[in-house]
Amino acid sequence: MTTRFEGRCALVTGAASGIGLAVAQLLAAEGAARLILVDRDATALEAVRVDATCHRAVGDVADEALWDGLDLTGLDHAVVNAGVAGAGAITALDFAEWRRILSVNLDGAFLTLRAAMRAMGGRGGSIVLTASAAGIKAEPGVAAYGCSKAALLHLAKVAAKEGAADRIRVNAIAPAGVETPVWDAVPMFADRVAEIGRDAAFAELAAMGTPLGRYAKAEEVAEQIAFLLSDQAALITGTTLLADGGYTL
Template sequence: MRRRFEGRSALVTGAASGIGLAVAQLLAAQGARQLILVDRDPAALDAVTCDAETVRRCGDVADEALWEGLDLFGLDHAVVNAGVAGASTIAEHDFAEWRRILSVNLDGAFLTVRAAMRAMRGRGGSIVLTASAAGVKAEAGVAAYGCSKAALIHLAKVAAKEGAADRIRVNTIAPAGVETPVWDAVPMFAERAAAIGRDAAFAEMAAMATPLGRYAKAEEVAAQIAFLLGDESALVTGATLLADGGYTL
């Protein structure tokens, strides 16, 4: 495998499972010198294995104290991936649940991007935020999640404009369905998975919603994130890569 991140340092949030874990393992396989892995699940974070020097920090990305105590000196790349899901119509949405989703997905992203940009100031670097096709295409029942991801896309554009003078590139990736544990928090999926199994539930949902007929694997999204982080995309900033199988068409 090409070692295009040889000797570099990268931060990954939500690193203990799904897309974050796949990104961490791919960056390590491609030569990353140091990985700073952040997740709120201590057991899953401790279980992450990758071939790189690893700094692990357990905590809530929306907690400002987490970032004040984390040494990001020499940071080259950041993957702003931590997130939570939820589903409810607006009329029935509990405000505390709205705040929970916005806190992790948007406040946490802001704090992560701010910390990364401060560390990269004067040196350059690249940042990728994991948004979602739900932030591009409106669907009933996902107001908090969709709004948080739409805001991420705009946050990345502002960060890209502000970071350009320091050679900091900021982009987003917006997948549609990805076969990750985040779906387990969505009642519709959880009920269907209990009835017919997770693989069958993913296949059923993808057939209904995605023109290409399947959801992505976490490893596929990780490869796309690595492209946006790497030197091949040196002139790409403020962009959103829709990796949605045609869902938003």
């Protein structure tokens, strides 16, 4: 195992499951000394076990008070990953549901990004925002989710330009389907899981929309995020890594 993050301090939001958990585990395995893990699921967050000093913060990333009270001293890396899913045609979508998704996926990302950039000011660092191929390719029923992720792609570019003077690199990753618990909030997927099982439901979705015929594992996305965070990507900023299995072709 390489040690690209030896002695580093990293923030990961949405760290209790899925991509966030996989990133936290990978950073710790590659030498990170201190992890600041944020999630609103207290039980799942407490169950995270990694070989690094951990500070666990339970709360909503869209709550400004959470960030006002969090000590990010010495922060080197940040993974702006917390997000929620949802579906519904525009004409049928309740405004409350629109706001729920935008609040976490965009407002929460902004607050996380702002806090991380403030902590890195004058020191340098690297940040990755977890966006989605849904922010690039239009599909029926994903207006709120897709728009929230499209906004993240531009937010990363603006942040990269603003952060460059402080040697802060900011990039985004845009996976398509990833086998994570976020799918459980999508009624269509939950229905298929009940009918044919989780693995078969993921395989069915991937076969329909992904030329390579499969979805990513959270661990694969974590490796891509770690590359963008690492010194191997020292000249990469303001970019989006599209890792979609050909979905957007």
